[in-house]
Amino acid sequence: MPRRTRPLLTAALVAGALAACAAPPDGAAPATPEPGASTSGFPLEVTTCGLTTTLEAPPQRIVTIKSSATELVLALGAGDRLVGTAFADGDLPPDLADAAPPVLAEQNPAAEAVLDLEPDFVYAGWESNLSADGAGERAMYEELGVATYVAPAACKSPEHQPDRLTFEHVFDEVTEMGRVLGEPEAATELVERQRAELAAVDPAGEGRTALWYSSGSDTPYVGAGIGAPQMLMDAVGLENIAADVADTWTSLSWEAVADRDPDVIVLVDSAWNTAEHKREILSANPVTAALPAVIEERFVVVEFPAAEAGVRNVPAAADLAAQLAALDLGEPVP
Amino acid sequence: MTGTAAGRAGTRRATRRPGAAGGRGPDGVSGTGGTGGRHGARTGTVAVVLLVLLVATATWAVTVGPAGITPAQVWTSAWHELCSLAARGAAVCGPDPLTTIERAIVWDGRAPRVVGAAVVGAGLAVCGAVMQALTRNPLADPYLLGVSSGASVGAVAVLVLGVSVLLPVAAFVGALGALVLTLALATGRGGGLSPVRTVLAGVAVAQACSAAVSIVIFTSATGDSYREVLSWLLGSLGGTTWNETLLALGALAVVGTFLVAQGRALDAFTFGDVSAAALGVDVRRTRWLLLVAVALLAGVLVSISGSIGFVGLVLPHAVRLLVGARHHRLLPLAAIAGAVFLLLADTAARSVLAPQELPVGVLTAAIGAPVFAVLLRRGAR
Numbered sequence: 185m186p187r188r189t190r191p192l193l194t195a196a197l198v199a200g201a202l203a204a205c206a207a208p209p210d211g212a213a214p215a216t217p218e219p220g221a222s223t224s225g226f227p228l229e230v231t232t233c234g235l236t237t238t239l240e241a242p243p244q245r246i247v248t249i250k251s252s253a254t255e256l257v258l259a260l261g262a263g264d265r266l267v268g269t270a271f272a273d274g275d276l277p278p279d280l281a282d283a284a285p286p287v288l289a290e291q292n293p294a295a296e297a298v299l300d301l302e303p304d305f306v307y308a309g310w311e312s313n314l315s316a317d318g319a320g321e322r323a324m325y326e327e328l329g330v331a332t333y334v335a336p337a338a339c340k341s342p343e344h345q346p347d348r349l350t351f352e353h354v355f356d357e358v359t360e361m362g363r364v365l366g367e368p369e370a371a372t373e374l375v376e377r378q379r380a381e382l383a384a385v386d387p388a389g390e391g392r393t394a395l396w397y398s399s400g401s402d403t404p405y406v407g408a409g410i411g412a413p414q415m416l417m418d419a420v421g422l423e424n425i426a427a428d429v430a431d432t433w434t435s436l437s438w439e440a441v442a443d444r445d446p447d448v449i450v451l452v453d454s455a456w457n458t459a460e461h462k463r464e465i466l467s468a469n470p471v472t473a474a475l476p477a478v479i480e481e482r483f484v485v486v487e488f489p490a491a492e493a494g495v496r497n498v499p500a501a502a503d504l505a506a507q508l509a510a511l512d513l514g515e516p517v518p
Numbered sequence: 519m520t521g522t523a524a525g526r527a528g529t530r531r532a533t534r535r536p537g538a539a540g541g542r543g544p545d546g547v548s549g550t551g552g553t554g555g556r557h558g559a560r561t562g563t564v565a566v567v568l569l570v571l572l573v574a575t576a577t578w579a580v581t582v583g584p585a586g587i588t589p590a591q592v593w594t595s596a597w598h599e600l601c602s603l604a605a606r607g608a609a610v611c612g613p614d615p616l617t618t619i620e621r622a623i624v625w626d627g628r629a630p631r632v633v634g635a636a637v638v639g640a641g642l643a644v645c646g647a648v649m650q651a652l653t654r655n656p657l658a659d660p661y662l663l664g665v666s667s668g669a670s671v672g673a674v675a676v677l678v679l680g681v682s683v684l685l686p687v688a689a690f691v692g693a694l695g696a697l698v699l700t701l702a703l704a705t706g707r708g709g710g711l712s713p714v715r716t717v718l719a720g721v722a723v724a725q726a727c728s729a730a731v732s733i734v735i736f737t738s739a740t741g742d743s744y745r746e747v748l749s750w751l752l753g754s755l756g757g758t759t760w761n762e763t764l765l766a767l768g769a770l771a772v773v774g775t776f777l778v779a780q781g782r783a784l785d786a787f788t789f790g791d792v793s794a795a796a797l798g799v800d801v802r803r804t805r806w807l808l809l810v811a812v813a814l815l816a817g818v819l820v821s822i823s824g825s826i827g828f829v830g831l832v833l834p835h836a837v838r839l840l841v842g843a844r845h846h847r848l849l850p851l852a853a854i855a856g857a858v859f860l861l862l863a864d865t866a867a868r869s870v871l872a873p874q875e876l877p878v879g880v881l882t883a884a885i886g887a888p889v890f891a892v893l894l895r896r897g898a899r
Contacts, residue, residue, distance in 0.1 A: 426873075436874060438757070471626050474622035
């Protein structure tokens with residue numbers, strides 16, 4: 185494999201050294217499934233984004249693309265079956281931080297690089313990961329006997345996209361992935377734990393409006409009405425000022441933001457566009473600098489990878505609620 | 519469209535090499551062929567109509583936007599602002615009808631963007647007209663010397679690689695770099711700049727720059743940072759500040775005045791170098807000077823708005839169809855027409871899908887192409 189020169193920015197900012205070269209596959213795939221993986225229910229048919237795939241047995245050589253996919257496989261205890269991961273949006277969350285799955289690529293790997301690992305299962309967090317200009321079409325993998333799965337929350341066509349993502353969709357994906365990986369008990373346990381954690385989240389933003397500021401400076405790109413941002417805002421009681429746009433994210437003019445005058449601003453924090461940088465943009469732009477939320481610094485911060493459907497959503501909701509509770513939202517402080 | 523016999527003959531006399539882009543002058547697109555006198559009479563009418571349109575469009579554009587502020591409130595507020603500037607008391611000025619946020623929306627958000635759109639539109643039309651004359655290529659546009667692709671390299675360096683310079687500054691530096699490179703490539707042994715070499719050098723530099731931009735985006739654009747790059751590459755007037763607007767206005771005033779003053783030389787260039795020399799123009803020196811002036815102005819514009827297509831390419835032709843090809847008339851009118859046009863397009867861009875915004879480049883083509891088609895057909899009768 186050719187050595188890939190790593191971009192300076194990501195190299196400087198992404199903590200944890202990433203292997204510049206994929207490790208070659210270590211021999212053939214083990215023929216028998218791990219003792220931990222349950223083989224009941226196989227062969228299994230799963231349909232995601234309108235495409236059905238069949239698994240004869242729990243996959244043993246898994247390739248994941250996007251953080252959300254990698255993290256779910258790790259959370260279900262199947263990390264030892266990961267032969268390659270790609271397109272990480274940031275560091276692993278604290279509870280999975282000691283896992284060190286093999287890194288195949290920083291972004292979309294080429295189909296050949298994926299096939300070179302001889303995977304039996306490719307799991308993508310975005311529909312576009314498995315396309316001709318991504319890691320290859322799903323149909324190609326299916327023809328080669330490699331099962332494929334795309335996070336149902338990320339389906340783009342109207343008939344498959346969740347019309348308003350809820351935590352039920354997130355938990356359904358966890359449960360289904362549990363069945364696919366032959367780890368149904370781990371999935372049940374994880375869902376139960378997260379349900380309890382979600383039930384305990386205090387809707388600290390009740391009665392407040394909020395802007396979910398994801399990226400952009402001249403024209404901000406914000407969380408709209410039907411995706412993970414809306415779901416997280418619902419969980420903490422915040423009313424999204426862009427809820428009327430029937431999309432997962434949308435571009436919104438600063439004028440519209442100022443006109444809707446949010447009580448709170450959610451800043452998405454990522455290595456390439458930090459929450460701090462967004463604060464600077466908001467203070468520098470004369471239109472937003474006049475907003476009470478900016479003047480009084482009513483900001484809460486969410487990690488970028490938490491803004492996609494996955495195991496991070498519930499912890500992120502709890503974290504947002506705690507941050508909101510710590511803000512002085514105009515009520516008398518006891 | 520000078521349409522005079524001398525003009526046509528001059529055009530034919532010009533040296534034509536195989537593969538030369540555009541053997542005819544910029545008037546080659548039109549067949550109106552009126553006399554200078556008729557155009558002269560029409561110029562006054564066109565100028566008045568365009569100026570009225572500009573003032574009307576600008577005042578209307580400030581009242582358009584997603585925030586529910588009525589035109590009446592905007593007018594009252596404008597009176598209040600001007601009156602306060604003149605330091606009159608509240609008794610004279612009356613209360614400000616707008617809240618602090620509304621005032622910021624109108625006077626810091628919309629107003630600089632409206633003026634900015636007008637200035638950028640005017641500048642692009644002027645640059646396009648001059649480039650078409652200097653290269654004798656009807657397909658020339660302000661970005662011909664690679665300034666927009668150079669600016670993109672600067673912008674991407676900031677947006678993707680995190681170089682900590684102000685974006686407009688980086689874009690301008692990139693534009694200058696591309697300009698220097700293009701001129702270095704195009705300059706012949708004797709220091710002359712042949713139109714064909716200039717166009718080809720510009721193409722080469724633009725391609726190299728866009729390859730660099732693509733490589734950077736492809737290897738380094740993380741998460742959704744590519745969205746910002748895309749909006750910049752498509753051209754956008756979103757987030758235009760007063761500082762940027764005033765800077766562009768200054769550049770337009772200085773360079774524009776110079777270009778209009780060079781009107782006669784530009785007319786001579788449309789007949790070809792030989793004729794221009796015969797008319798007493800120092801061809802080599804003047805072409806250098808004019809190219810650099812135009813590219814500098816285009817560099818300033820592109821650093822503020824990204825590369826907005828169509829305006830600089832088509833508006834000069836449209837105005838030529840109306841008032842002929844004499845540059846002392848063409849340039850000022852193209853400026854006003856460009857201002858009105860981009861102002862309309864940008865106002866549509868921010869209001870058609872409100873609260874979302876369309877890239878203005880999409881609308882310049884959507885509005886401009888049919889308008890130009892009508893003018894073209896009328897000219898062909």
